[in-house]
Every structure is written in structure tokens, then in C-alpha cells.
Amino acid sequence: MANIWLPPVEYVATLPRATAYACLYFTDTGGRPFQLxxxxxxxxxxxxxxxxxxGETPWETALRECHEETGLVFTGQPRLLGTHFVTDRGEEWPANHIGFIFDGGELTDEQIAAVVLDPDEHSEYSVRSLAEWEREMGPREFARLAEIDRARRTGSTVYVEAGAVEE
Structure with missing residues (x-):
């Protein structure tokens, strides 16, 4: 294909579509992951x-969504634990999906007890060990959880990729 200059609007129309999400990864004080x-x-x-x-940044999204979904107001600094990439899933989700997972730190028992869920979005929350989560979750979802947990424990950042058959 010849190198033909396109105005930005036309060029962008040729690129793959993607949506993005952002979230906070919390554990309790014993290091057990907190999930909804x-x-x-x-x-x-x-x-x-x-x-x-x-118009939102990933960090702004994570803070807003955390407050909307749990009532928790996170005041820590942004620390990216990982990025999650899901390929286009066809008609189910006709775009790539990119996630930014930030470290939310540890929640005390009091903070966990104060969580207020939006019933339209989540029916319950739970804190479990990785072994317990592995029995509860599908393999792809658990692999993402395990990678993010490892990033938190080691101070590293991870990239997790998932194919078209996801979640």
C-alpha cells in the first residue's frame, strides 16, 4: 500500500476500535484479594x-467507579499493577478492550464492613485466599487475578493478554 497521507479523522477511522476500563485491586490486611x-x-x-x-483518564475512572460501586473513597497515589488486553469478541463486544489495574492497597476489616454495593451492578463482595478464588473463578479470570496479585507482591507491573473467548 502506498504511503498516502490522510487527514486525522480519516486515518483514525482505519484503526482498530478499542474501549478501556480501569479498576482498583484491593486485598485485606492478610493479603487476600477483595472482589465483587x-x-x-x-x-x-x-x-x-x-x-x-x-474525557476521563484511567486513574480518574478507577477512583470514580470504586466510589460508585463500593462507597469507598480511595486517596492513595496511582500505582499501575498491570494492563489487561482483550481482543475483539465480535458481536458480543465489537472492539478490543484495554484495562488498567491500579493498586488500591489494603482494606481494614472496618473498611470492608462499610462497603455499600450498588445492587444494579454487584450482588456481593468477598475476600478469599488465592486458592479459594481459584476454585470459584474460571481459568482465564483467575489467571488475571493471580498475575495482578503477583505484581502487587513483587512490586512489578504485568501485561495480561486474553483471546477472543473471554469473560
Whole structure:
């Protein structure tokens, strides 16, 4: 293909589509991951977070969604634990999906007890060991959880990629 200059609007129209989400990864003081059960799919466990609104940064999204979904107001600094990439899933989700998972730190028992869920989004929350989560979650979802947990424990950042058959 010849190198033909296109105006930005036309060029962008040729690029793959993508949506983005951001969330906070919390554990309790014992290091056990905290997750929310999705109301719309009872087998799906997820972290406080959601899709970015126009004009938002990933960090702003993570903070807003965490507050909307749990009532928690996170005041820490942004520390990226990982990026999650899901390929286009066809008609189910006709775009790539890119996630930014930030470190939310540790929640005390009092903070966990104060969580208020939006019943339209989540039916319950739970804190479990990785071994317990592995029995509860699908393999792809658990692999993402395990990678993010490892990033938190080691101080590293991870990149997790998932194919078209996801969540």
C-alpha cells in the first residue's frame, strides 16, 4: 500500500476500535484479594472499576467507579499493577478492550464492613485466599487475578493478554 497521507479523522477511522476500563485491586490486611460479584453474571467476579467515560483518564475512572460501586473513597497515589488486553469478541463486544489495574492497597476489616454495593451492578463482595478464588473463578479470570496479585507482591507491573473467548 502506498504511503498516502490522510487527514486525522480519516486515518483514525482505519484503526482498530478499542474501549478501556480501569479498576482498583484491593486485598485485606492478610493479603487476600477483595472482589465483587457482578449482578448481571453471577459467575463473574471483578474488582471495583468500570469503563472509562469520555474525557476521563484511567486513574480518574478507577477512583470514580470504586466510589460508585463500593462507597469507598480511595486517596492513595496511582500505582499501575498491570494492563489487561482483550481482543475483539465480535458481536458480543465489537472492539478490543484495554484495562488498567491500579493498586488500591489494603482494606481494614472496618473498611470492608462499610462497603455499600450498588445492587444494579454487584450482588456481593468477598475476600478469599488465592486458592479459594481459584476454585470459584474460571481459568482465564483467575489467571488475571493471580498475575495482578503477583505484581502487587513483587512490586512489578504485568501485561495480561486474553483471546477472543473471554469473560
Amino acid at each position: 460479584r457482578a449482578s448481571y453474571r453471577s459467575e463473574l467476579w471483578q474488582w471495583p472499576g468500570g469503563n472509562m467515560d469520555p
